[in-house]
Amino acid sequence: MAKRIVVTGVAGFVASNLARHLLDRGYLVIGIDNLSAGTLENVDPRVEFHRADICDPSIRTLLTGADAVFHLAAKSSLTDCLEKPLEAARINVLGTLNLLEASRQLKIGKFIYADTSAEYEGITEFPTREDKIKPIGVYAASKHGGAAFCDSYRELYGMNITIMRYFNVYGPAQDWRRVIPPVMSSFIIRMLRGERPVIYGSGEKRRDFIYVDDVNDLHMAVLENPKSNGRVFNAGTGTNFSVNEVYRMIEELLGTGLKPIYKPDLPGEAQITLADTTAARELGWSPKVEIRDGLLRTIQYIQERVLKAA
Ligand SMILES: NC(=O)c1ccc[n+]([C@@H]2O[C@H](COP(=O)([O-])OP(=O)(O)OC[C@H]3O[C@@H](n4cnc5c(N)ncnc54)[C@H](O)[C@@H]3O)[C@@H](O)[C@H]2O)c1
Incomplete structure (x- = not known):
């Protein structure tokens, strides 16, 4: 039976491309988005689409029976986050926690979190490896809050969580x-x-600009290769x-x-x-x-x- 994958933020840029990539490879995609930034024209008609807010506790029903969750929904505009820091924290931190909690209760097999190279804003070692971060801006701090709860749920409950830190996807x-x-x-x-x-x-x-198809190849490697379990991967080109x-x-x-x-x-x-891509390349991935x-x-x-x- 085809695997059911939940993709949040599916009407946005990266997740709409990811959904198409998954569907083309035979996965079933349950897509969630509140259309606050994304648009329905981005959503492939094969997606089982639900207009819903990731902060709403009833979102759990949409995750029932899923094999994996790709969590990409976020307040992702830097200027919006600066103007509305509380809103950024609500969506990027509490929204992530809400999805983690639902995934824990439902014993979802794999949770993949879309983190950002903005985690490295204060780091001046290049190429930058995954092991040191210093988020500074509101966007970076709010994405870091979501990532911190991913780390917490991995340690506390043994959940299978992988973090991807995207560089500039285009x-x-x-x-x-x-x-x-x-x-x-x-x-x-x-x-x-x-x-x-x-x-x-x-x-x-x-x-470090990375084309969205290359990010999708890495999404697949992370989803399908158990060596990715519990780890953090830069998604950049180097x-x-x-x-x-x-x-x-x-x-x-x-x-x-x-x-x-x-x-x-x-x-x-x-x-x-500038991403150090060693970890991602260990999964057999390389940008093309x-x-x-x-x-x-x-x-x-x-x-x-x-x-x-x-
Ligand atoms: N594009 C990049 O270069 C890049 C770089 C680093 C990290 N990221 C991360 O990747 C993810 C996707 O980024 P993107 O560029 O596709 O952004 P995007 O803004 O195009 O997509 C985000 C989607 O999330 C939806 N959304 C926002 N709040 C929501 C809520 N409360 N409930 C449900 N849906 C909600 C929006 O409507 C939008 O469709 C984000 O988590 C972002 O932080 C992106």
Whole structure:
């Protein structure tokens, strides 16, 4: 019988891609989202979709009979978290705890938590391994609160919990509706519309960008390989690019002649992110998608799905 996998945040960027990936591999997907940030058009019609809030204790009924939970629902916009810290903590900490508690009661076999490279904001060793963290911003602290309860439930109750720390994931269905959208989608959309891209700060911040299909391959390795049980994995490529370099790559592909506008830096962001990928590679995983190829696929998606719909 096909395995039943619960995916929270299924109407969002990463989880909607994950759901499709699971369905294509024969899993049944029960998708949960309250549509506060995600949209139904992201949700594959094969998903058994439930509009529900992860903070609601009655969510337990939706987890009944599941073999595994991928918990990706979160308040994920850094600016939203800064503006509404209590709300960020409610969703990212208490929402996670609510799902952990339901999973404990139901004896769910595997719980996978979507953590963030923002856990490393105060760490200056590169590439960064999984064993030291220093979250600083509200988003990072709230995601860390969720991760701390994962650690607690693993130790207290012996639950099978794996943590994945995503670096900068990019690709189709990225949330471009935000006030400050993720950098690649923002550049591509503005430049395709004939508008100058906006860079916050000098553009010299470096980010480890990972294409969403590579993250999905790691999701599968984590789900299917028992060697992942109880461990933490960086989901990055081990290579980074500056924001200015990303702008230049996109400009090379689009040839718009549009120069960036530089605006004051956003507070609390790390200067550099770079994943040590040793742990993930031990599962037999490696990233496959080169950044130019990933950018081309993202451009194609935006041309077909975002700009035509606008
Ligand atoms: N995208 C990245 O580069 C990245 C990097 C590091 C970590 N992450 C983590 O990965 C996960 C997915 O990120 P994303 O970029 O796809 O974000 P996203 O905002 O696109 O998706 C999050 C989804 O969660 C839903 N949601 C929010 N609050 C909810 C609630 N109370 N109940 C139910 N659903 C709720 C939203 O509607 C949205 O669809 C998040 O946990 C995020 O912290 C993402």
